[in-house]
Structures are given as structure tokens and as C-alpha cells.
Amino acid sequence: MPELPEVETVRRGLQPAMEGAKIVRAEARRKDLRFPFQKDFVARLEGQTVTGLGRRAKYLMADLASGDVLLMHLGMSGSFRVIAGDSKAAPGKFHHPRGEDRAHDHVVFHMSSGATVIFNDPRRFGYMKIFARDRIEDEPLLRGLGPEPLGNEFDAAMLARACANRKTSLKAALLDQRVVAGLGNIYVCEALFRAHLSPRRLAATLATKKTKGTPGGEPTDHAKRLVSAIHAVLNQAIKAGGSSLRDHRQTSGELGYFQHSFQVYDREGKKCESPGCGGIVRRFTQNGRSTFWCPKCQR
DNA sequence: CCGCGGGCCTGAGAGC
DNA sequence: TGCTCTCAGGCCCGCG
Numbered sequence: 075m076p077e078l079p080e081v082e083t084v085r086r087g088l089q090p091a092m093e094g095a096k097i098v099r100a101e102a103r104r105k106d107l108r109f110p111f112q113k114d115f116v117a118r119l120e121g122q123t124v125t126g127l128g129r130r131a132k133y134l135m136a137d138l139a140s141g142d143v144l145l146m147h148l149g150m151s152g153s154f155r156v157i158a159g160d161s162k163a164a165p166g167k168f169h170h171p172r173g174e175d176r177a178h179d180h181v182v183f184h185m186s187s188g189a190t191v192i193f194n195d196p197r198r199f200g201y202m203k204i205f206a207r208d209r210i211e212d213e214p215l216l217r218g219l220g221p222e223p224l225g226n227e228f229d230a231a232m233l234a235r236a237c238a239n240r241k242t243s244l245k246a247a248l249l250d251q252r253v254v255a256g257l258g259n260i261y262v263c264e265a266l267f268r269a270h271l272s273p274r275r276l277a278a279t280l281a282t283k284k285t286k287g288t289p290g291g292e293p294t295d296h297a298k299r300l301v302s303a304i305h306a307v308l309n310q311a312i313k314a315g316g317s318s319l320r321d322h323r324q325t326s327g328e329l330g331y332f333q334h335s336f337q338v339y340d341r342e343g344k345k346c347e348s349p350g351c352g353g354i355v356r357r358f359t360q361n362g363r364s365t366f367w368c369p370k371c372q373r
Numbered sequence: 374c375c376g377c378g379g380g381c382c383t384g385a386g387a388g389c
Numbered sequence: 390t391g392c393t394c395t396c397a398g399g400c401c402c403g404c405g
Contacts (some may be wrong), residue, residue: 076398076399077398077399090404108381108382108400108401131401132399145380145403147383147399147400148398148399149398149399150382150383150397150398150399150400151382151383151384151397151398151402178383195382196381196382196383196384197381197383197397198381198382198383199381199382199383199399199400200399206387239375240375240376241375241376242376242377246376246377247398251377251399251400258399259397259398260398261398271403317391317398319398320384320385320395320397320398321384321397321398322398326395339398349391361376361377361378362377362378362379363397363398364396375405376404376405377403377404377405378402378403378404379401379402379403379404380400380401380402381395381399381400381401384396384397385395385396385397386394386395386396387393387394387395387396388392388393388394388395389391389392389393389394
């Protein structure tokens with residue numbers, strides 16, 4: 075499910091329940107998610123106040139008063155649910171709406187705010203890991219991540235430089251978290267469509283050829299268009315609460331609704347929505363993943 | 374070092 | 390209805 079807009083939506087939903095509150099009790103209900111939990115996972119959480127809840131790429135990061143950081147990744151099917159505190163409920167009990175599958179509630183945080191925070195992940199591609207904040211540079215999961223696409227460092231010059239020496243498609247380059255961190259299959263397809271750029275184009279074509287004056291290659295207009303498209307699609311998707319195809323939920327349990335704004339993703343065979351284009355959205359496989367695009371207006 | 378393909382899991386949907 | 394097959398938004402790892 076989760077690419078940057080979904081993770082950011084989750085972060086905003088968790089923030090009021092977690093930030094400034096203490097983790098009174100933590101439950102890891104099985105021994106592993108994608109990886110085994112650290113032996114001291116629960117012990118390092120219980121009694122800790124969450125001083126801040128941030129996001130880096132598709133990772134959520136909870137700062138703890140102890141100086142630890144709790145890193146959380148949603149994998150493909152992970153979701154968080156916040157159940158507001160209820161003084162009438164017995165301690166440790168929480169209410170679920172009827173009919174929901176709770177078999178995959180793997181981690182539960184009972185917060186001093188009264189809220190219960192539940193991590194559900196059927197496929198268990200998600201994971202959680204605790205490390206010391208002053209060792210964040212040593213964290214292999216974070217090392218090598220490219221810039222935040224909505225941050226100040228990410229611009230056409232930077233993107234062109236990162237793509238200049240690549241021998242791969244533009245689609246594959248944008249999915250590479252070392253180039254830019256946080257995009258996944260949906261938003262790469264949507265951004266390329268909005269920029270009218272072909273997913274098959276070589277990544278290196280975002281930069282001009284190296285010359286004496288431009289040793290790293292200068293960004294082309296294509297690179298500028300692409301950065302604008304990435305900004306626009308991510309901001310719109312965050313505003314919409316992310317995209318819900320099957321697993322993504324906001325922490326309230328509500329669906330995101332950006333999937334209604336897809337222009338190519340999951341629209342194979344439908345008419346291209348670009349004004350006056352008249353093309354048909356096509357799908358093909360690139361690096362083992364579906365690419366959706368309009369061959370007529372994406373060049 | 375880089376790019377690619379396989380694998381990790383479960384569930385949903387299509388086709389028979 | 391029920392079986393089998395394919396596919397899914399991510400990311401690590403090993404190979405060439």
C-alpha cells in the first residue's frame with residue numbers, strides 16, 4: 075500500500091495520539107514481522123514518552139525520551155488504527171468496529187493519552203526497529219536514501235545529476251530510493267503521465283550532455299517538468315488522505331480517496347484524460363512491475 | 374559499482 | 390461453490 079502520501083497520512087493521524095504521550099504498555103503479539111523483533115523491543119518502549127513523530131521516505135520515526143528512535147515501515151499491507159480512549163472500557167480493552175479482520179493486529183501501543191494504537195499487517199512485509207538516535211548515521215535501513223521529494227534539496231538540477239550516469243529507464247530510476255526517497259509504483263506512473271514523459275525514456279536524458287561548462291550535465295526542461303509533476307501529485311495525494319486500493323486506511327479507519335484521481339494507474343484500456351489527446355492508457359511490465367502510461371502523450 | 378530478478382507473505386479476484 | 394492461478398502499493402539479497 076504505502077508510498078510517501080500514505081505514510082504521511084498515517085503520520086498525521088498518529089501524531090495527536092502519540093506525540094507527547096507515554097507508551098504505558100507495548101505488545102508484540104508474535105515474534106516477528108518481516109524480521110524478528112529485537113529481544114528488548116518491548117522493554118525499550120514501555121514507559122517512554124514519544125517526543126516527536128516524523129517521517130523519512132516511507133519510514134515513520136518516533137523519537138523517544140530515552141534517546142531511542144522507533145523506526146516503523148508499513149511494507150505492502152501495513153496499517154495503523156487509533157482507537158480513542160474510553161474511560162468506560164476496562165484497561166487494555168479496546169473497541170473494534172464489527173466485521174474487521176483483527177487476526178493480523180501484530181503490535182499494540184497503549185498510550186497515556188488513553189488512545190490505543192494498533193499495527194495490522196496481513197502480509198508482514200512491514201517491520202519495526204529501535205536504534206539510538208545518535209547512531210542514526212549507522213542505520214543501514216536509512217543509509218543511502220536519496221532526498222525527500224517534497225524537501226528543499228530536491229530540484230531539477232539535483233534530479234538530473236542523480237540520473238545523469240544511469241543506464242536504466244526513467245521509471246526504474248524514480249523507483250530507486252537512492253535517487254529520490256518515497257515514490258513507489260503508483261506515484262511514479264502518475265508523475266510521469268503528468269509530466270508527459272515516457273517511462274521507457276532513459277533516465278540520463280534528464281540531463282544535458284556533459285561539456286566543459288556543465289561537468290555534471292545540466293537539467294533539461296524535462297527534468298523541471300518532472301519535478302513539478304512529482305510535487306503536484308504528492309501534495310494532492312496527501313491532501314486526499316492517500317490512495318486506497320486494498321489495504322491503505324487512514325488511522326481513523328477511513329479510506330483515502332486519491333485513487334479516484336488516478337489518470338493512468340490501474341486504468342488500462344481507458345481513455346487518456348489529457349485534453350485533446352484521445353489516446354488509450356496501456357500497461358506493460360518494466361523491471362517486474364506494471365507500468366501504466368499513455369503512449370500518445372508521454373514522450 | 375550497477376541493474377535485474379527472485380523471494381518474502383497473505384488475500385483478492387478471475388477463470389474454469 | 391470451490392479450486393487454481395495470477396497479481397498486488399516495498400525492499401533486501403545475490404547474481405552477472
